[in-house]
Amino acid sequence: MCEVKVITGTSAAAEAAKLADVDVIAAYPITPQTTCVEKLAEFVANGELDAEYIKVESEHSAMSACIGAAATGARTFTATASQGLALMHEMLFIASGMRLPIVMMVANRALSAPINIWNDHQDSISERDSGWIQIYVEDNQETLDSIIQAYKIAENEDVLLPVMVCLDGFILTHTVEPVTIPKAERVREFLGVYEPKHAYLDPDRPVTQGPVGVPDCYMETRKQVEEAMERAKKVIKEVNEEFAERFKRKYGNGLVEAYNLDKADTVLVAMGSVCGTIKYVIDELKKEGKEVGLLRIRTYRPFPKEDVRELLKDAENIAVLDKNISFGFNKGALGIEMASILKNKKVCNYIVGLGGRDIKIDDIKTIINHVEKAEDDTTLWIGLKE
Amino acid sequence: MVTIAAIIYEPGNSIKNKTGSWRTFRPILDNEKCVKCENCYIFCPEGAIQEDENGNFKIDYDYCKGCLICMNECPVNAITKVREEK
Numbered sequence: 001m002c003e004v005k006v007i008t009g010t011s012a013a014a015e016a017a018k019l020a021d022v023d024v025i026a027a028y029p030i031t032p033q034t035t036c037v038e039k040l041a042e043f044v045a046n047g048e049l050d051a052e053y054i055k056v057e058s059e060h061s062a063m064s065a066c067i068g069a070a071a072t073g074a075r076t077f078t079a080t081a082s083q084g085l086a087l088m089h090e091m092l093f094i095a096s097g098m099r100l101p102i103v104m105m106v107a108n109r110a111l112s113a114p115i116n117i118w119n120d121h122q123d124s125i126s127e128r129d130s131g132w133i134q135i136y137v138e139d140n141q142e143t144l145d146s147i148i149q150a151y152k153i154a155e156n157e158d159v160l161l162p163v164m165v166c167l168d169g170f171i172l173t174h175t176v177e178p179v180t181i182p183k184a185e186r187v188r189e190f191l192g193v194y195e196p197k198h199a200y201l202d203p204d205r206p207v208t209q210g211p212v213g214v215p216d217c218y219m220e221t222r223k224q225v226e227e228a229m230e231r232a233k234k235v236i237k238e239v240n241e242e243f244a245e246r247f248k249r250k251y252g253n254g255l256v257e258a259y260n261l262d263k264a265d266t267v268l269v270a271m272g273s274v275c276g277t278i279k280y281v282i283d284e285l286k287k288e289g290k291e292v293g294l295l296r297i298r299t300y301r302p303f304p305k306e307d308v309r310e311l312l313k314d315a316e317n318i319a320v321l322d323k324n325i326s327f328g329f330n331k332g333a334l335g336i337e338m339a340s341i342l343k344n345k346k347v348c349n350y351i352v353g354l355g356g357r358d359i360k361i362d363d364i365k366t367i368i369n370h371v372e373k374a375e376d377d378t379t380l381w382i383g384l385k386e
Numbered sequence: 387m388v389t390i391a392a393i394i395y396e397p398g399n400s401i402k403n404k405t406g407s408w409r410t411f412r413p414i415l416d417n418e419k420c421v422k423c424e425n426c427y428i429f430c431p432e433g434a435i436q437e438d439e440n441g442n443f444k445i446d447y448d449y450c451k452g453c454l455i456c457m458n459e460c461p462v463n464a465i466t467k468v469r470e471e472k
Contacts, residue, residue, distance in 0.1 A: 099391040160390065198390050208394035220388040 009172035014039035016147035026065035063091035072201035096131025101154030118356020264293030409452030419464035426456035
């Protein structure tokens with residue numbers, strides 16, 4: 001019925017793009033994304049995937065090519081990381097502003113300087129406000145599943161926004177795990193054929209895309225993106241449910257995943273692969289009779305405000321882990337946002353794992369001990385050397 | 387209502403979308419001084435100057451952005467400017 005392969009995260013992403021039967025891939029290699037686009041080049045070269053593979057000279061061009069392709073109505077894919085994502089910055093706003101359902105894999109990696117190719121979330125967090133939906137995955141299976149789901153979310157007529165699926169560089173991109181690969185025809189049934197009604201290239205129905213947005217209309221188009229983000233919350237939940245029905249795998253409610261939240265006064269909030277370590281610690285503590293919960297933010301944009309408020313209404317000690325830092329505010333992006341929606345609660349922020357620094361089991365225990373004793377909202381850098 | 391991503395589906399939308407509202411200065415053409423050299427007509431970047439049936443030149447203020455290139459190019463100073471007031 002389906003096949004299990006032991007593959008890396010980047011291979012899982014490439015398999016997902018193949019299953020989604022993408023029409024155009026444009027990419028430029030950058031560690032730790034490279035192996036994903038190499039795999040796709042292989043699929044196209046050996047005839048496993050019937051797609052145009054556009055070789056470009058930079059990530060700025062890769063996103064430009066994807067925008068051009070998506071504007072004709074083609075299903076497009078690209079992948080990047082770190083400085084490459086930063087180089088795409090201006091094009092990211094154009095993709096979302098033109099409402100093109102491009103899907104991109106981001107292999108999360110620190111930004112220079114100093115040069116660092118290892119994992120943290122600074123690259124994609126820095127693109128928070130670009131109008132892209134952001135999904136942070138925990139493992140390789142979720143990478144594959146989320147990229148398939150991403151097309152269904154992006155192409156939904158209530159959404160029409162690009163999606164980036166973010167997986168931790170090296171921790172997931174270069175680690176092999178057993179990944180269940182669904183049959184292509186079942187994915188095709190799930191996704192359907194993309195028939196754009198807004199952005200297309202058809203000589204019989206000429207349209208102008210990306211026109212001048214004079215002050216008279218620009219603000220309305222921005223409001224439309226915000227409204228689409230709001231509608232995307234419902235769509236992401238529905239897609240997660242439908243995916244679970246067909247493929248027997250689900251990720252919380254699509255936006256957030258609750259782990260041992262019911263009995264816990266102390267709750268950790270985090271994104272990405274570190275949630276696996278946290279779940280391990282929670283299980284260990286449970287054996288000792290201590291209840292700690294995890295709220296995994298799967299969809300960072302749109303931000304699941306309502307779910308967070310509801311799920312954390314009884315939590316007393318909230319520890320938010322951030323693999324990014326907003327300089328000059330001494331908090332990570334998730335920490336700032338949790339504090340802004342959880343007023344009158346103790347929300348401590350922990351800066352962890354920057355530039356590939358290990359987040360150890362003891363670090364998670366240190367965080368739990370600290371947040372339980374902390375008297376006010378503090379920020380603590382975990383794992384710093386003296 | 388603004389379409390999604392402000393995509394334009396109909397040709398000829400500039401009939402509805404007037405661009406003359408950007409103007410700070412309004413060029414005024416004095417037909418008495420005009421020698422019909424066509425310089426203003428040729429140089430107008432917006433195509434906002436046209437010849438009427440009597441051979442006189444007219445500025446279409448719905449589309450004139452007030453760049454005043456016409457005034458600059460007029461060899462006989464037939465075009466002057468006034469501040470736009472609304």
